[in-house]
Amino acid sequence: MKKAIVIIPTYNEKDNIVHTVEALSLIIKSQKNWSVEVLVVDDSSPDGTTAVVQKLQKKFSFLHLLVNKKKSGLGGAYLSGMNQAFNKLNADLIFEFDADLSHDPQKIPQFLAKIDQGYDFVLGSRYIEGGSIPKNWGTHRKFLSIFGNLFINFLMLDFSIRDWTTGFRAIKKEVYEAIEKELHSERFSGYTFQIGFLHKALRKDFKIAEVPFHFKDRVLGNSKIGPEYIKNTLLYLMRVRIKEILAMRVVRFAMVGAFGALVQLIALQLWRMIFATEKTFVIANFLSIETAIVSNFIWSNLWTFKDRKLTPAQIPLSFITFNLSSAGSILIQSVIAYITAHTVGLVPVFTVPVINYIVDTGVISAIIGILIGMFWNFFAYNTFIWKKKK
Numbered sequence: 001m002k003k004a005i006v007i008i009p010t011y012n013e014k015d016n017i018v019h020t021v022e023a024l025s026l027i028i029k030s031q032k033n034w035s036v037e038v039l040v041v042d043d044s045s046p047d048g049t050t051a052v053v054q055k056l057q058k059k060f061s062f063l064h065l066l067v068n069k070k071k072s073g074l075g076g077a078y079l080s081g082m083n084q085a086f087n088k089l090n091a092d093l094i095f096e097f098d099a100d101l102s103h104d105p106q107k108i109p110q111f112l113a114k115i116d117q118g119y120d121f122v123l124g125s126r127y128i129e130g131g132s133i134p135k136n137w138g139t140h141r142k143f144l145s146i147f148g149n150l151f152i153n154f155l156m157l158d159f160s161i162r163d164w165t166t167g168f169r170a171i172k173k174e175v176y177e178a179i180e181k182e183l184h185s186e187r188f189s190g191y192t193f194q195i196g197f198l199h200k201a202l203r204k205d206f207k208i209a210e211v212p213f214h215f216k217d218r219v220l221g222n223s224k225i226g227p228e229y230i231k232n233t234l235l236y237l238m239r240v241r242i243k244e245i246l247a248m249r250v251v252r253f254a255m256v257g258a259f260g261a262l263v264q265l266i267a268l269q270l271w272r273m274i275f276a277t278e279k280t281f282v283i284a285n286f287l288s289i290e291t292a293i294v295s296n297f298i299w300s301n302l303w304t305f306k307d308r309k310l311t312p313a314q315i316p317l318s319f320i321t322f323n324l325s326s327a328g329s330i331l332i333q334s335v336i337a338y339i340t341a342h343t344v345g346l347v348p349v350f351t352v353p354v355i356n357y358i359v360d361t362g363v364i365s366a367i368i369g370i371l372i373g374m375f376w377n378f379f380a381y382n383t384f385i386w387k388k389k390k
Contacts, residue, residue, distance in 0.1 A: 017052055044067060148233075
């Protein structure tokens with residue numbers, strides 16, 4: 001029979017833990033396909049929670065206790081609990097469960113059913129049909145919860161998950177093993193652990209489902225959510241999202257291309273100072289393009305395609321190929337420059353004298369050519385220069 005262990009982190013929960021364990025016992029007795037046990041992870045609560053759990057162990061054989069010598073916070077408690085559950089108690093699955101019965105024990109069979117259907121990670125969701133938050137919550141808490149989840153959806157550009165911040169979860173051993181080292185290296189603080197764990201599981205393409213439940217506010221004790229929850233969560237999300245965006249090849253290509261465009265525009269003005277007549281504008285434009293190509297080649301090799309970085313021996317021939325691959329961009333931009341010079345002419349765009357010297361139709365035509373040429377370049381670089389390694 002497969003084993004599931006419900007992990008309950010506690011800190012000063014002596015008034016709640018008895019009711020929670022007793023409620024879970026009713027669910028545990030009704031399970032046929034799963035052996036369900038409970039692991040309380042106590043952060044050495046000064047209120048005597050440990051002693052209460054030890055007393056409960058005499059009554060309930062399914063109840064385990066792990067006491068952290070010092071307060072480790074929610075993330076630390078869950079990590080130590082998962083290690084105990086998976087590596088010492090031989091669990092196939094763990095539940096994250098609050099000590100104050102905010103999470104509905106009656107929903108546990110639905111979670112297990114989802115796991116049996118092939119899902120790896122199941123979330124208790126307050127924001128899908130059938131789920132809800134307490135009506136008596138203050139406006140600020142409703143705002144933080146509802147709009148906090150929407151903010152994460154938009155930031156991550158992922159709307160497949162409706163409740164990112166839920167603490168009611170079922171997680172298979174395979175998910176834990178796949179991301180355990182990353183979780184330890186991140187050193188998550190407090191409730192950021194929940195979002196970080198889910199984010200990493202999503203990025204590893206685990207199959208995730210949501211089960212609706214009605215979240216109940218605690219009756220006894222105090223909530224552990226503090227201002228650091230919002231701050232740490234926002235910092236984590238912004239950090240990982242920026243890192244993910246910068247890791248996207250097309251973004252790195254665009255940034256290198258933008259820098260190359262700046263190099264080209266500066267070089268264009270310098271070459272135009274050397275070739276001071278309108279008739280030589282096409283030559284100046286061509287040379288500015290080549291200057292940008294040198295810049296793009298260097299930064300593409302060092303950053304955009306760093307996972308396919310060229311060896312020193314490959315660079316000379318690859319640079320020649322790079323120039324040939326860029327011929328399409330050169331042709332596009334040269335044609336646009338020629339048309340501009342021989343039709344519209346190199347005339348000022350603005351009426352301000354200082355700007356006139358910097359921005360005229362020649363510069364505008366160069367910008368248009370750059371944008372069109374970038375589409376060709378991305379295709380050419382991927383296909384001819386930095387081919388995907390087999």
